[in-house]
Structures are given as C-alpha cells and as structure tokens.
Amino acid sequence: MQDTGVHLRDVTKSFGAVDVIRGVDMDIPRGQFAVFVGPSGCGKSTLLRMIAGLEDTSDGQIAIGARDVTHEDPADRGVAMVFQSYALYPHLSVFENMAFSLRLAKRPRVEVDEKVRRAAGILKLSDHLDKKPAQLSGGQRQRVAIGRAIVRAPDVFLFDEPLSNLDAELRVQMRLELARLHKQLGATMIYVTHDQVEAMTLADTIFVLQGGHVQQHGAPLDLYDDPSNRFVAGFIGSPSMNFFEATVAGHTKDGITAQLAGQPDQSFDIPLRHRPEQGTVLVLGMRPEHLMVTAAGGMRVTVDVAEELGGVSYQHGTLEGGEAVIFQQTGARHGMHGTVQTVTPELARIFVFDKSGDRVR
Amino acid sequence: MTAKRARNLAFSAIVLIAAAIWIFPLYWALTTSLRSENRIISDAGVLIDELNFSAYIDVLSTSKLPLWYLNSVGTSVIITVIVLLTGMMCAYALSQLRFPGRQTLYLLVVASFMVPVPALYVAQFVLMNDLDMVNTWWGIILPQLIVPVVVIVYKQFFDAIPREMREAVLLDGGGEFVLLFKLYLPLNWGITAALAIITFISAWNNFFWPFLVVTSEDMMTIPVGITQVTDAFGVAYARMMALALLAAAPVIIGYLIFQRRVTEAVMISAGVKG
Numbered sequence: 014m015q016d017t018g019v020h021l022r023d024v025t026k027s028f029g030a031v032d033v034i035r036g037v038d039m040d041i042p043r044g045q046f047a048v049f050v051g052p053s054g055c056g057k058s059t060l061l062r063m064i065a066g067l068e069d070t071s072d073g074q075i076a077i078g079a080r081d082v083t084h085e086d087p088a089d090r091g092v093a094m095v096f097q098s099y100a101l102y103p104h105l106s107v108f109e110n111m112a113f114s115l116r117l118a119k120r121p122r123v124e125v126d127e128k129v130r131r132a133a134g135i136l137k138l139s140d141h142l143d144k145k146p147a148q149l150s151g152g153q154r155q156r157v158a159i160g161r162a163i164v165r166a167p168d169v170f171l172f173d174e175p176l177s178n179l180d181a182e183l184r185v186q187m188r189l190e191l192a193r194l195h196k197q198l199g200a201t202m203i204y205v206t207h208d209q210v211e212a213m214t215l216a217d218t219i220f221v222l223q224g225g226h227v228q229q230h231g232a233p234l235d236l237y238d239d240p241s242n243r244f245v246a247g248f249i250g251s252p253s254m255n256f257f258e259a260t261v262a263g264h265t266k267d268g269i270t271a272q273l274a275g276q277p278d279q280s281f282d283i284p285l286r287h288r289p290e291q292g293t294v295l296v297l298g299m300r301p302e303h304l305m306v307t308a309a310g311g312m313r314v315t316v317d318v319a320e321e322l323g324g325v326s327y328q329h330g331t332l333e334g335g336e337a338v339i340f341q342q343t344g345a346r347h348g349m350h351g352t353v354q355t356v357t358p359e360l361a362r363i364f365v366f367d368k369s370g371d372r373v374r
Numbered sequence: 375m376t377a378k379r380a381r382n383l384a385f386s387a388i389v390l391i392a393a394a395i396w397i398f399p400l401y402w403a404l405t406t407s408l409r410s411e412n413r414i415i416s417d418a419g420v421l422i423d424e425l426n427f428s429a430y431i432d433v434l435s436t437s438k439l440p441l442w443y444l445n446s447v448g449t450s451v452i453i454t455v456i457v458l459l460t461g462m463m464c465a466y467a468l469s470q471l472r473f474p475g476r477q478t479l480y481l482l483v484v485a486s487f488m489v490p491v492p493a494l495y496v497a498q499f500v501l502m503n504d505l506d507m508v509n510t511w512w513g514i515i516l517p518q519l520i521v522p523v524v525v526i527v528y529k530q531f532f533d534a535i536p537r538e539m540r541e542a543v544l545l546d547g548g549g550e551f552v553l554l555f556k557l558y559l560p561l562n563w564g565i566t567a568a569l570a571i572i573t574f575i576s577a578w579n580n581f582f583w584p585f586l587v588v589t590s591e592d593m594m595t596i597p598v599g600i601t602q603v604t605d606a607f608g609v610a611y612a613r614m615m616a617l618a619l620l621a622a623a624p625v626i627i628g629y630l631i632f633q634r635r636v637t638e639a640v641m642i643s644a645g646v647k648g
Contacts, residue, residue, distance in 0.1 A: 088547035100538035104560045114546035
C-alpha cells in the first residue's frame with residue numbers, strides 16, 4: 014500500500030531573525046495518530062501549518078510518502094485540516110460546506126452527493142445537511158469541519174487544537190469519536206494540542222515541543238514513565254511532577270544517596286547507573302502518585318488545599334523549606350486540609366535530572 | 375404630566391416642525407406641477423386647489439424624457455457595476471494579498487479623498503474631448519468610476535473575515551478568484567447591496583459632470599434634461615416641477631423599498647469619510 018506517512022528533515026522556520034522551528038526531524042508512519050504537544054509559543058501550530066503548506070518552510074524538507082511537498086500549494090499536498098475555530102463557510106449549508114472542495118474540483122454531481130452523504134453518515138450529520146453552521150451546536154460544527162476533511166479523502170488529516178472551543182463534557186465525547194474515526198479511516202493524523210490529557214489519550218506517538226525543538230517523542234506511556242528531560246517530565250502528567258533540589262551525599266552499591274536541599278534529615282538512596290560525583294547538585298522528580306503517606310520519617314508537608322475528585326484526591330502543600338508539593342491519595346475520605354503529613358517517595362520511581370535539566374539514569 | 379413626558383412632547387414637536395420644513399419644497403413642487411403655467415405666475419399659492427395634469431402630459435409627450443430615463447438608468451447601472459467590481463477587487467488585493475507597495479497604494483486610495491471632484495472637471499473634460507467621448511455614455515461614465523469610499527469600506531469588511539476561513543478555501547483547492555467570489559463576496563452581500571444603492575443614487579443624481587460632457591439632447595441624463603424645460607417666455611415652472619418629480623420618482627421608490635440598507639450605507643460611508 015502507498016506510503017502516506019509524513020517525514021520532516023531538518024525543517025526550519027524563521028520569522029525575520031527569530032527562529033520558531035529549529036531543525037526538526039520526524040517520521041510519522043502511515044496510519045499513525047501523532048500528537049504535537051507543548052506550551053503556548055512552542056511552535057507546534059506553526060509546524061502543523063508548515064506541513065499543511067499554510068506557512069512557508071525556511072529550510073529543510075517536508076515529504077508526504079515519497080513525495081517532496083516542501084514547496085507545493087496546500088491543495089496539492091493531499092492534506093486536509095480541521096481548524097480550532099472550525100472555519101466553516103457561514104453562508105453555505107452543511108452539505109455545501111462539505112461539498113465545497115469536490116465542487117471546486119468539478120466532480121460529478123452523483124459522486125459529490127455520495128461522498129458527502131457517506132461522510133455525514135459516519136459523523137451522524139445526515140439530519141442536518143440543509144442547516145447553516147449558525148444553526149448547529151459547537152460539537153456539530155466541529156463534526157462538519159471534520160466531514161469537510163473526510164470528503165477530500167486526504168492522505169493526512171491535520172487537526173489544530175480542534176476541541177479547545179468545546180465544553181469539557183463535549184470535549185471528552187469528541188475525543189472518543191476522533192479515536193474511533195482514526196480506527197475507521199486508518200489515515201495518518203497529526204493533532205496539535207496544549208492539553209496533555211488529549212495527547213495521552215489519542216496519540217500513538219507524542220512529540221513534545223518546546224522552543225521550536227522536539228524535546229522527546231514516543232508512545233504516551235513511554236514519555237510518562239521514562240521522560241528524557243525535566244521539561245518533558247513536568248509537561249506530561251497531570252498534576253505535574255514535583256521537583257526538588259538535592260545534592261549527591263554519597264555513593265551506594267547501585268546508585269547514589271541524594272540529600273534534599275535545606276532538609277538535612279531527608280536523604281534517599283536512588284538506584285542509578287551513572288553516578289555523579291559527590292557534591293553534585295541535582296533535581297529530583299517525583300510524581301504525585303509515587304509519594305506515599307507514612308506514619309513518620311518522611312518529608313513533612315503542610316497541606317494547604319485538598320482537591321477531592323472522588324476516586325482520588327490531590328493534596329497541595331508545602332515542604333518545610335517552602336517548596337510546593339502535590340501528592341495523590343486514593344480512596345481517602347478524610348480531609349487533609351490544614352494538617353501536616355509525612356510522605357515518602359518510592360525510591361525506584363524517583364527521576365533524577367542534572368542542573369541543565371537532562372535526565373541522569 | 376411628568377417632566378419627562380413634557381420633554382418628549384417638546385422634542386417630538388421640534389422634530390415634526392423640522393420634518394415639515396424639510397418636506398415643504400417637495401410639497402410645493404407637487405402643487406406647482408399640478409397647476410397651469412399661467413396660474414403659477416399669477417398666484418404662487420401652496421394649497422392643492424387644482425388637479426391639472428397638463429404639465430405631466432406635456433413633459434411626457436414633448437420632451438425626450440424616455441430617452442433621458444434610458445440614459446440615466448444605463449449610465450447609473452454601468453457605473454454601479456463597474457465601481458463595485460473594481461472596488462471589490464482592489465479592496466481584496468489591498469486586504470488579502472501581500473505585495474511590495476501595498477501600504478503606499480492604500481494610502482494613495484485614502485489620499486484621493488482629499489481631491490475635490492470638481493477640481494478635476496476641466497482636466498477630465500479635456501481628456502474626454504481628446505478621447506472623442508464628449509456626448510457619449512462612456513464620456514459620462516468614465517470619470518465617475520473613481521469611488522475610493524467603496525474600496526475602503528470593502529477593505530474594512532474583508533479585513534474582518536477570519537484568516538482560517540481563507541486558509542480552509544486554499545486547502546479545499548480554491549484560488550484568489552474562488553476566495554473573492556465564493557467567500558468574501560457572499561459573506562458581504564449586505565454591504566455590497568448598501569454600496570450598490572449609494573453608488574447608484576449618486577450616479578443618478580449627478581448633475582454637473584453630465585451637464586458638462588453632454589450637449590446633445592439625445593445623450594442627456596434626467597437631471598440635465600430638467601434644464602431643457604423652458605419656453606419662449608422663460609422658465610416653465612409647472613413642467614419643470616413635473617419633470618423633477620418624475621426624475622426623482624425611481625430614487626424615491628427605490629429608497630422606500632431599500633430604506634434600511636440605504637441608511638446603513640450612508641452611515642457606513644459617513645463613518646469612513648469621518
């Protein structure tokens with residue numbers, strides 16, 4: 014079968030003297046659901062728009078399958094895009110919105126009708142084909158935007174934060190529908206979001222971007238379990254990872270003893286293959302679910318706010334040194350608000366980073 | 375009676391008086407057109423005490439009114455269509471295309487407001503004469519095709535259309551013409567109708583330029599034709615008023631039908647003109 018994967022080689026984008034995308038390489042195999050995630054201004058939307066052809070590529074090469082599309086017009090790339098604002102044509106009916114590209118391509122009337130109705134069937138829009146976009150709800154409008162992409166039968170679907178304008182409940186529902194659609198169509202999809210929950214639930218591969226670089230890419234759980242730097246560790250996971258400064262107090266047989274800054278009685282024996290020299294300043298990362306409440310001997314946390322979610326609760330507090338800390342409680346029903354708790358990390362689940370933020374393994 | 379109610383009544387009275395003052399000339403034209411020429415000279419009364427249609431019959435049967443109507447309709451329609459089409463395309467280019475000199479070009483369009491149209495009449499007349507266009511429709515039409523306000527209004531409306539919609543069309547395989555005629559124009563039918571109405575009315579009412587460029591009675595537009603209604607004894611008031619009312623009729627009827635749009639158009643262009 015024809016390769017419709019997306020391949021980027023040393024792709025760069027500059028606006029004047031400012032580089033927003035800096036030498037990005039990536040391979041998204043055919044049929045994969047790739048998600049670009051990162052904070053505002055990290056370049057994820059720009060990168061997507063470059064793949065769409067809506068932004069010029071300053072340097073490097075973009076290929077779809079074996080075809081170099083770096084300098085091709087958007088319409089000739091075999092991509093379809095779903096915008097955050099839906100970008101539906103307000104003066105046209107749902108049917109005409111979806112038929113627009115086929116009409117421009119002068120496809121026969123029967124074919125237009127058949128393709129639009131089939132897409133409308135997939136997206137449960139068959140009863141709304143005569144309506145104008147203004148008469149639809151947010152979720153329906155989003156589906157029309159997706160339908161407009163489907164009728165073009167593109168090699169690659171591009172989604173630019175398509176769910177950000179929907180309310181929370183609808184967002185969850187549309188997320189599931191998108192996942193289902195991806196299975197049904199089997200097309201390559203690239204999805205941009207700043208919401209790491211969307212990224213985790215939808216992606217085959219996540220690309221975490223920051224400052225125009227891909228910081229790390231991989232399967233969602235791989236990024237969660239094995240982040241390669243502090244930025245990825247902090248970005249993936251909600252609530253985010255706790256970070257504490259520490260120094261290497263000594264070496265053990267298979268790792269180091271790290272002492273928490275400002276808390277001489279708190280030291281942890283952490284297994285590490287590469288052991289930094291004694292006195293090296295490190296940053297320890299601990300996920301909220303890896304901090305256990307213990308009777309005594311752990312880090313003392315004054316709980317300021319308790320977020321009770323039913324199944325789990327997140328306790329937000331401060332260490333004695335003033336550092337903010339979040340730990341997770343499962344099944345606890347008693348409020349910890351205002352109390353002092355002692356928590357101990359699972360030693361094997363402590364992530365160690367050097368001062369520049371790179372992971373030490 | 376409360377003070378507020380009294381204020382409202384006083385305000386209504388002032389508005390009514392102002393409206394009466396405004397409408398009086400029209401009313402007087404109507405009564406004059408319904409009298410005989412002799413009676414107007416002897417009694418310039420304002421009451422409708424006579425229903426004499428001879429002035430209308432005379433104007434319709436002896437003047438070239440039908441031909442002037444045709445000239446007015448023809449030139450006004452052509453001016454409206456060309457002004458809107460070129461204005462729209464110019465505005466689209468200034469609003470959506472990126473090319474060197476775009477800002478300068480836009481400033482030039484805006485600056486053209488500062489040139490009073492009558493200041494150009496002599497130059498335009500010489501040009502039309504050189505082009506052999508005196509006494510032709512094109513002679514009437516060409517100098518009236520420069521309407522910067524249309525460009526500026528369209529540009530403002532085009533600027534307001536979200537960029538993503540434009541990009542969606544590009545991805546759907548549309549080019550600039552598709553964008554203009556299938557997206558930007560349909561999204562702006564309201565303003566297009568409004569601009570069409572004010573352009574048409576100003577072309578229809580234009581007196582001075584057609585008066586200069588046309589000397590042949592066959593090529594006159596209605597406002598110019600009105601000046602032709604004299605007889606051996608001077609101005610024929612009844613016939614002149616009858617002709618003036620006939621000339622204004624299409625505009626008045628058009629206004630009544632499109633009242634809302636005209637008001638909108640006048641407000642928009644007034645806003646632009648500051």
